[in-house]
Amino acid sequence: MSELKIGEREVVVPGQLLAVGMDFLPSHGTYRLGEQIIANRLGVSVVEGKVIKTIPLAGVYLPKRNDIVIGRVLDILSMGWRVELKSPYTGLIPIKDGTFEFIPRGADLSRYYSIGEYFVGKITNVSGQNLIDVSVKGQGLHKLRGGRFVKVNTNKVPRIIGKKGSMVSMIKQATDCKITVGQNGLIWLMGEPAMENLVVKTIKKIENESHISGLTNRIKEFLETATGKKLEAINEESGDNSNGSDDSNNQSKERDE
Amino acid sequence: MNKESQMSNGKEHMIKAITADIRYDGRKKDELRPVSIEYGVSTTADGSAKITCGNTEIIVGVSLTLGTPYSDRPDEGTLMVSCELLPIAHPTIESGPPSINAIEISRVIDRGIRESGAMDVKGLCIEPGVKVWMVSVDVIPINHDGNLIDIGSLGAIAAITKTLMPKIEDGVANYKEKTKNALKLQHTPVPITVCKMGDQIFVDPTKEEEQNLDARLTIAVMEDDNICSLQKGGGAGFTSEELKIAFELAVAKSKEFRKYLA
Amino acid sequence: MAEKYTKRFDGRKMNETRPIVAKAGVIKNADGSAYFKIGDTIAYAAVYGPREVFPRFMQNPTKGILRVNYNMMAFSGPGERNRPGPNRRAKEISLVSEKALLPVLDLEKYPNTVIDVYIELPQTDAGSRCAGISAASIALADAGVEMKDMVPAVAVGMVGDTPVVDLSYHEEQPGDDMETVDIPIAMVPSTGEVTLLQMDGITNKDSILKVIELAKDACVVIAETQRAALREKYAGESK
Numbered sequence: 001m002s003e004l005k006i007g008e009r010e011v012v013v014p015g016q017l018l019a020v021g022m023d024f025l026p027s028h029g030t031y032r033l034g035e036q037i038i039a040n041r042l043g044v045s046v047v048e049g050k051v052i053k054t055i056p057l058a059g060v061y062l063p064k065r066n067d068i069v070i071g072r073v074l075d076i077l078s079m080g081w082r083v084e085l086k087s088p089y090t091g092l093i094p095i096k097d098g099t100f101e102f103i104p105r106g107a108d109l110s111r112y113y114s115i116g117e118y119f120v121g122k123i124t125n126v127s128g129q130n131l132i133d134v135s136v137k138g139q140g141l142h143k144l145r146g147g148r149f150v151k152v153n154t155n156k157v158p159r160i161i162g163k164k165g166s167m168v169s170m171i172k173q174a175t176d177c178k179i180t181v182g183q184n185g186l187i188w189l190m191g192e193p194a195m196e197n198l199v200v201k202t203i204k205k206i207e208n209e210s211h212i213s214g215l216t217n218r219i220k221e222f223l224e225t226a227t228g229k230k231l232e233a234i235n236e237e238s239g240d241n242s243n244g245s246d247d248s249n250n251q252s253k254e255r256d257e
Numbered sequence: 258m259n260k261e262s263q264m265s266n267g268k269e270h271m272i273k274a275i276t277a278d279i280r281y282d283g284r285k286k287d288e289l290r291p292v293s294i295e296y297g298v299s300t301t302a303d304g305s306a307k308i309t310c311g312n313t314e315i316i317v318g319v320s321l322t323l324g325t326p327y328s329d330r331p332d333e334g335t336l337m338v339s340c341e342l343l344p345i346a347h348p349t350i351e352s353g354p355p356s357i358n359a360i361e362i363s364r365v366i367d368r369g370i371r372e373s374g375a376m377d378v379k380g381l382c383i384e385p386g387v388k389v390w391m392v393s394v395d396v397i398p399i400n401h402d403g404n405l406i407d408i409g410s411l412g413a414i415a416a417i418t419k420t421l422m423p424k425i426e427d428g429v430a431n432y433k434e435k436t437k438n439a440l441k442l443q444h445t446p447v448p449i450t451v452c453k454m455g456d457q458i459f460v461d462p463t464k465e466e467e468q469n470l471d472a473r474l475t476i477a478v479m480e481d482d483n484i485c486s487l488q489k490g491g492g493a494g495f496t497s498e499e500l501k502i503a504f505e506l507a508v509a510k511s512k513e514f515r516k517y518l519a
Numbered sequence: 520m521a522e523k524y525t526k527r528f529d530g531r532k533m534n535e536t537r538p539i540v541a542k543a544g545v546i547k548n549a550d551g552s553a554y555f556k557i558g559d560t561i562a563y564a565a566v567y568g569p570r571e572v573f574p575r576f577m578q579n580p581t582k583g584i585l586r587v588n589y590n591m592m593a594f595s596g597p598g599e600r601n602r603p604g605p606n607r608r609a610k611e612i613s614l615v616s617e618k619a620l621l622p623v624l625d626l627e628k629y630p631n632t633v634i635d636v637y638i639e640l641p642q643t644d645a646g647s648r649c650a651g652i653s654a655a656s657i658a659l660a661d662a663g664v665e666m667k668d669m670v671p672a673v674a675v676g677m678v679g680d681t682p683v684v685d686l687s688y689h690e691e692q693p694g695d696d697m698e699t700v701d702i703p704i705a706m707v708p709s710t711g712e713v714t715l716l717q718m719d720g721i722t723n724k725d726s727i728l729k730v731i732e733l734a735k736d737a738c739v740v741i742a743e744t745q746r747a748a749l750r751e752k753y754a755g756e757s758k
Contacts, residue, residue: 013750015667015742016746029665041660058550088571129580301644322599341603345546397639
């Protein structure tokens, strides 16, 4: 007797029965126990044919290759800089990936990055031992000067960026703030104080309401009311190509996993 | 960019915002976050309150124990206020014995209440030299977003006002039966911690703001505008002009804060 | 002759738990958190992690570690104030709570990390370790930690010869003429695995097994309140 026990896009919790039957296939966030498919994390169910998975609603950031992240220098080592990524695992910027400048042998590495400095980087490798390599050498990768930071749930980052960067572009347009969104849930922004606060409010609103459909329009109205500006209707399909970074960087994370 | 200037980069940006009178959470420099107080959150305590100010949330429990008075004050009950910084409240708090930070918070809250004479300690005496009530106030933040001294103190006063004395039977306290007598407070001291960052002066700091403070001055103000306790913290100094501003600010804001007491 | 316990002090049915209030996401700074109230026992739980382990030497390169810290606030006990700080009882409860939660976690997914669980109780009326575990379970799920199922816990036992579920403080110490058996137990609903089992009192093995059977239904009820707390936080999260 094969039966789906949940609807499409339902909030599911660990231990919840999702389906019964051997022809269902457990995918991310689910597992099989005998005939049953059960959720193993807090998430939103997605059923694609016979494949059942969940999109996580919570959970720490686990670094993935090619992710653009915002990090902070923790320590200066002989082979590079150890960095904090708002993840259970720290990363390392190897000397060769620190900057386009030539770094001579035996140079004082603190000349290039000092402890506490923030940057936008790219995860270049995640080893089996969870050793994370980060590069700040590339288009759109650089130190972050000034500004302020906001931490959000890493799972909400796709909605904050929007399809092809449409959401974050709209926020930038409304507030004239520079905004860079890291996949690790750290967001950098800089602008006039009142506008910075509006960005923060908007981001929190997206975090809290990401589930309710029509988010983009609601955020558009919210921003228009707050700024008195009329915003361009951003066509989600053709929105600008940024991933949220201020420099063009052709990474864009789709809304769903 | 050298070490010092990067470390202060985040701070410089914050000072810019404060100077514009638009703090990171949108507040003005002299604006307090909204406060709410819930009473009776612990039925095992003799009196309790949970105070929320912005995102800071603190549980306060008052316990009354029968004990012997100090030999130099035989006709007075005792008061002890302590604040525990537990790791549940913030990711950077570690388990272990009280940090110097926690000790300072405890002692400053304690002094504000004690020095004002708020507690009628003579009224806590049952038999001079033999038996008195010992009042313990435990201030326990469960979510730390700054300003623990001011918010903890207000919570302590609130919890004390709702504390009912247990019945005494055969010389022993019966905690299951409360009398209708509440612990009496003769004064309501309210501390306001005035903060300095760069040349900016403001009140009710969030944790993010506290991390960038240059100096702070906690001023405990009584209901008659007299000041009963002072504590300066932080590595920088206050000019005499800044002190003047701080005292005026503290007296004005303590009135606002005090209004939240039922 | 020992009196027979036919009517509970608070009028409940023998297999009825006290009223439960469960909420998720109550401590903003934490990665996951919960509030769990059963009768007059209240537990807060906060989860921080998976995160880097300090002190470093405690790291395990093959899997993450779970660190539970159970603490009763000074004013949370039934009588006089207790001096704050960890005592031996609290340390033991922290340990058995950790063992109660481990079986549903797959810590190999998080090597070299620690998941810290802090349990704080502002008021207690028996069943405090069980309330702590129930709260911790919600907090872990709220933090997005992968877990096979929730871990509900409850104290079952006997008052006189009568099996009861969710003993109140009064039932733990009913008086000179009635013997009491107190069995805190945690049970994973999907598999029936028992992950916490302790006992205070004396009785025969058949009675123990009978009383454990009673715990099954109570744990299913508690697990539903745990799941409901999570769903409530995200009410409308779908689509």
